[in-house]
Amino acid sequence: MFTHFSAVLLFSLFTSVVFGITQRSEPKMMARFSAFCFVLFVGGTIAASWLMWLIKH
């Protein structure tokens, strides 16, 4: 079942992998930067979602 959240997870995953590979040189740093980007993407989306909910209510 494709939901908004699964779309966010897939988008974040693929984008983070490419960012990690292209923006860092060492494999360990690539993995760390990928994880960092993933958390920022997903966390930012959840934070923005709650913000919109608060504005509405």
Added chain:
Amino acid sequence: MTTNIQAPEKTSGKKAGIAPSVVLLAGWLVPGLGHLLLGKWVRAALLLVSIVGMFSIGIALEGKIYVPNSGDPLDILGFAGDLGAGALYVLARALDLGHAAVLTAVGDYGTKFIVVSGLLNLVAAVDAHSLASGRKQS
């Protein structure tokens, strides 16, 4: 006494035999091929899976494939993003995949997936070029 200690550093990241422009073109045409030519097959595989996966999801979500002559100036930006996917874009146009217009709400997500996969492919191709030219060390 003249010694040039900078010369070895400038070329230390350069891979012999493959021109950076060839690596750039290969990386643009097929996601990950630029890195594969440089022997970085793990990175190549990850890039291939990520970019092709994203493009495929976009197509599956009935995303829009931009064309160059739609008449809308904003569509040109979408076309530039789509074109970044290289052979995937050509394949999608040839096989008539995707849609000419966004028909569903999820289709809008699909359109963004397709555009972003193209942009990511461009980033990956430029990264492969930087590796080949020695600008990026490893």
